[in-house]
Amino acid sequence: MVETLYFPKMMGVLAASVTAGPMEKNSAFASYFDEFLHEENNKKFSYEDLHQVLFDKSRHRALEKAELQANEIAYAVGGDLINQMTPTTFSAAGHGIPMYPLFSACATSVQASIQAAIFGQLTQSPILMTTGSFHAAVERQFRYPIEYGSQKPDTAQWTVTAGVSAIWGRVEKGPYLSHATIGKVMDANQSNPYDMGSAMAPAAIDTIERHLKGMNAELSDYDAIITGDLGKYGLEIVKTLLSDQEGVIRDAGALFYGKETFCNAGGSGAGCSAAVYFTHVLDNMQKEKWKRVLLVATGALLSPLTFQQGKTIPSIAHAMEWRVKP
Known part of the structure; x- marks a missing residue:
């Protein structure tokens, strides 16, 4: 059975854009971001409305960078974490591009990119991928509203x-994007929404192992394998069980x-x-500092309902391999 996908027609990123929140100015990657919201609270808009604004702004900027109009895009793919992906769909209602919504929680970026590459094998026209999250909206849906002021353990993210x-x-x-591996839904019998890293680590391990097997490769063949978002504790589980001694x-x-310690x-x-x-x-690949990278996004497939019912947290991880042509 073939588990690793190969894309004979080379698909790359023509342009990308990030619109972030005010706290994200503290990110180690803030210098790459195009725009920041001034605040996460706005009397005129709900958190979910502002979530949609993130999508609208990043889409407009990406199209500007690529010097494209929305009517030149063949399809849009993407999703988010909020109920029935309403920020994604409300945003899509404003751009008029044929939309393919999809969901893999925090693994959506890679799932959507793989789907974009599949569409790209069939059309010459560009494909738009959009995803994102909004702190206050996600917190009140999956944990507690930020106004509640609940304290979080060290394993929380x-x-x-x-x-x-x-x-x-x-x-x-x-x-x-040269190859991809679709994740399997894994359930490690974890039920703590404040320790997503432990819940998602088995899915990341399974996908990495299957991708390496499909590519007949080893960890050392890559300049970097970057998961997301296992956090510090989930990362240590993966590194230990995959014997990653070279980092x-x-x-x-x-x-x-x-x-930063607040996170x-x-x-x-x-x-x-x-x-x-x-x-x-x-950026590192465009500058050829890295020539082969495996990106493995992880997603916790819980919902507010399953959490309230005391269910465990099934998880998934999708992988896409990026290369620089020799």
């Missing part, structure tokens, strides 16, 4: 406020806020890994 848009298209040189594996969530175990949210992949990673 800070939901990143960021909308990320990337325009995929045919390219003749790198960086380009090839790192995590977007663990890196996102640098040494506990690191960043999370659909916008976290996407904001790192489509800025920092892309």
Whole structure:
């Protein structure tokens, strides 16, 4: 059975943009971001409305960078964490591009990119990928409203406020998406929403192992393997069980806020890994500092309902391999 996908027609990122929140000015990657919201609270808008604003702003900026109009985009793919992905769909209602909504929680950026590459094998026109998260909206849906002021354990992560848009298209040189591995839903019998890293680590391990097997590769064949968003504790589980002694594996969530302590175990949210992949990673590959990278986004597939019912947290991880053409 073939588990690793190969894309014969090279698909790369024509342009990408990140619109982030005010706290994200503290990110180690803030210099890459295009725009910041001045505040997360606005009397005229709900948190979910502002979540949509992130998508609208990042999409407009990405189109400007690519010198494209919305009617030149073949399809849009993407999703988010909020009920029935309403920020994504409300935003899509404003751009008029045929939309393919999808959901893998915080793994949505890679799932959507893989789907964009699949569409790109069938059309010459560019594909728009959009995903993101909004701290206050996600917190009140999956944990407690921020106004509640609940204290969090060290294993908890800070939901990143960021909308990320990337325009995929045919390219003749790198960086380009060469291969991908679709994740399996894994259930490690974890039920603590304040320890997502432990819940998602088994899915990341399974996907990395299957991708390496499909590519007949080892960890050392990559300049970097970047997960997201396992946080500090989930990352350590993955590194230990995969015997990563050379430090090839790192995590977007663990890196996102640098040494800031307010984020506990690191960043999370659909916008976290996407904001790192489509800025920092892309820049390093464009400059050919890295020539082969594996990006493995992880997602916790819980809902408010399953959490209230005391269910466990099934998780998934999708992988995409980026290369620079030799």
